[in-house]
Amino acid sequence: IKLPSALLPVIDHLLAKKCRPVVVGGYLRDSLLNIPSKDIDIEVFGLKELDQLEQLLIPFGKVNSVGKSFGVVKLQCGDLETDFSLPRREKKIAEGHKGFSVTLDGTLSFAEAARRRDFTINAMGYDLAEKKVLDPFNGRVDLKKKRLDIVDPQTFIEDPLRLYRAVQFAARFELTPSKRLLDLGRQMVEKKMLDELPKERVFEEFKKLLLKAEDPLSDSP
Numbered sequence: 001i002k003l004p005s006a007l008l009p010v011i012d013h014l015l016a017k018k019c020r021p022v023v024v025g026g027y028l029r030d031s032l033l034n035i036p037s038k039d040i041d042i043e044v045f046g047l048k049e050l051d052q053l054e055q056l057l058i059p060f061g062k063v064n065s066v067g068k069s070f071g072v073v074k075l076q077c078g079d080l081e082t083d084f085s086l087p088r089r090e091k092k093i094a095e096g097h098k099g100f101s102v103t104l105d106g107t108l109s110f111a112e113a114a115r116r117r118d119f120t121i122n123a124m125g126y127d128l129a130e131k132k133v134l135d136p137f138n139g140r141v142d143l144k145k146k147r148l149d150i151v152d153p154q155t156f157i158e159d160p161l162r163l164y165r166a167v168q169f170a171a172r173f174e175l176t177p178s179k180r181l182l183d184l185g186r187q188m189v190e191k192k193m194l195d196e197l198p199k200e201r202v203f204e205e206f207k208k209l210l211l212k213a214e215d216p217l218s219d220s221p
Contacts, residue, residue, distance in 0.1 A: 001031040001126050003040070006077040010060045011042075011128050017056060020045040022110060022125040022134065029121050032143060033173070041083045043113065043125065047106040050086055057084060071104045087113035092158040095196045100158070111136035116155050118162045119169065123151050149178040156184065160193040164205035171213035 001023060003011070014021045022043045030037035047053055050065075054073055057063050062076040072085040087108040091101045111134075114123040120139035127134055137151050148170050150156045163185050170177055177185075188194065 001028060004080055006080050007082060010057065010075070014044060014056060015129055018046060021128045023128065024125045025122055028124050028126050029143065032140065041085065043085050043087055045087055045106055047086060050104060053084060053086060070102055090116050110134045115152055117151050118156060118165060120149050120151055146175050147178055148175040148181060150181050150184065153184055157188060157193065160188060161197055161201050161205065163188055163194060164202055168205050168209035168213065171209055
């Protein structure tokens with residue numbers, strides 16, 4: 001995959017410090033689909049503390065730790081803003097999207113870190129050290145078959161908003177939801193899991209559906 005030139009010195013610095021930066025999430029997915037994207041997320045393996053990551057990034061621009069509780073720091077390089085994070089585990093301990101206990105762990109394998117993600121197509125990574133795609137949950141196959149499938153049923157239901165995300169992803173990328181996604185979605189609705197979601201978060205998913213999908217209603221699950 002191709003990264004903006006402004007990020008290349010940052011990546012080289014992380015590699016020189018024996019870190020393992022991995023491009024994750026939508027930027028990799030969109031790159032594989034040849035869709036332009038500006039949202040870059042890089043997960044950095046091999047560090048013990050978030051402060052270490054911050055110190056490594058400071059020479060390259062303005063560092064914003066607004067997402068520190070989730071192990072995320074933002075680096076502003078000119079007009080480019082990039083999210084850097086440490087691998088983490090999440091456990092649901094209360095209602096709402098903030099009701100998670102987050103444990104940062106730079107020693108996690110990529111597969112362990114990716115298990116908390118929603119869909120297989122979002123659980124891939126591009127290892128910038130080895131220059132290869134990491135795909136423990138076969139997201140690339142699902143992308144090729146135009147199938148939308150979940151990574152883990154247990155982690156999926158911890159954030160009910162993911163069901164709305166499934167709707168807009170299916171429409172935007174013309175994907176067919178898997179049977180287990182549809183079955184799990186019905187169970188979540190029957191158990192009224194979606195009732196805890198604030199209207200603002202739901203609105204954002206509908207906005208993506210309406211503004212980014214060519215035909216918003218055609219492939220919704």
